[in-house]
Amino acid sequence: MRLHTTTWGAGDRLALLVHGIMADHRTWRRVGPALAERGYRVLAVDLRGHGASGRADSYATRSYADDLVETLPGGAEVAIGHSLGALTLSLAVRELAPRRAVYADPVWYLPDGAAGYRPELFTRAKRFTREQIRTANPGWDEVDVDIEVESVAAWDEATAHGLMDITGKDLLPAGPVVPSLVPIADPSSLVPQKRAALLSERGFEVRKVTGAGHTIHRDDFDGFMASLEGWI
Template sequence: MRLNTMAWGSGDRVALLVHGMLGGAAQYHQVGPALAERGYRAIAVDLPGHGNSPAAPEATMDLFVDAVLESVDHRPSLAIGHSLGAVVLSHALPRLRPARVVYVDVPFDNPSEDPPAMGLRERFTAARAARTEHRLRTTRPGWSAEDCRLEAEAAANFDVDTAVALERSYAGQVVGRPTVPSLVIRAAPSRYVSADRARELEELGFSVRSVHGAGHCVWYGFLDDFMAALDGWREA
């Protein structure tokens, strides 16, 4: 499956950007240009069932990984994944072979039981319906008008059946020591990566940096802080 992509810059180094659930490539509308200014050719994908990519009602994590690998260059200099996108990247790592990888606000939970399809469908349908531009402007005061517009557009394009199939195919993973230089950037406080979990990830060998006051999509409203966290790690 070929995925829709967006690109910024023309540098020799490739940065792959993978969005989270209910999102899309346009989620990186500020991060992509910021990376281009740093000499990268930044490429963001719309995952299956998101944005302008095809739906995949029989989706599995392997299908998601295969679709990403079919649509982008292997061995990027940098790969960044947010939430679900971070999970997809972690599964793609052996074949993608990035030089460095960044996981944004993802806990890498331990395996869990297979969730029922009906409950997932209800949850995703409600989340999509609630993600309107008006509601986002009300509930996300730190987001720009463009952030809200693009997130609402992504929600409108989100395919519930694809998400349900993916979630039922994937029950978490046991994460070991990273095999390439790896950074976790978390919101602080974070609903997803607690302070205790951040310490556990550091003990495994991940670098962890926090952006205080940010939400789950960490760079929205905090782009300078997010890029400073990334730059400090890249240049260390």
């Protein structure tokens, strides 16, 4: 599927941005322009079932990666993915072949069983009020709260059920395909301390953004950008 894309800047270097579940390209509203100011042309996608991209019969994890390969140019200077977007980027990174990859709080493991991943934890977000979103994300700007309201309304909640195909499967990469950074939340439920240490052993650079929640770039924009120093 060809995805909807948004562009910031017109620099000689190319950066790619891939959002997480329930979001769309607008989650990068500050990151995109900040990279453009550094001389990048920035391309951000809306994944299938999100934003202005099409809906699909299948939300199997591999289909997201295939969409990236179909939509985005190869050989970017840097590619950044968050959460589901980080997983998707990791599955497409060999074909896209960016010079560097950034996987922000990636979904490389979702536990199964009674205490594991449950799609309804996401689908119930369709009923959240603006005030509930604001309460759940106290560090967000009001603009980000407004964007979340709109992006969740546009989101196809069937994507949450698509993640069932990876529950209980350890998708932690054996090693980086290209030089790779993993900024993580503090604390991170997706990349706890033992898994962060394992990533470091496997050749990834792991940087904790102190005090940030899962959506690092919205919870602490300055901290997120600082975590990218030397990589962008």
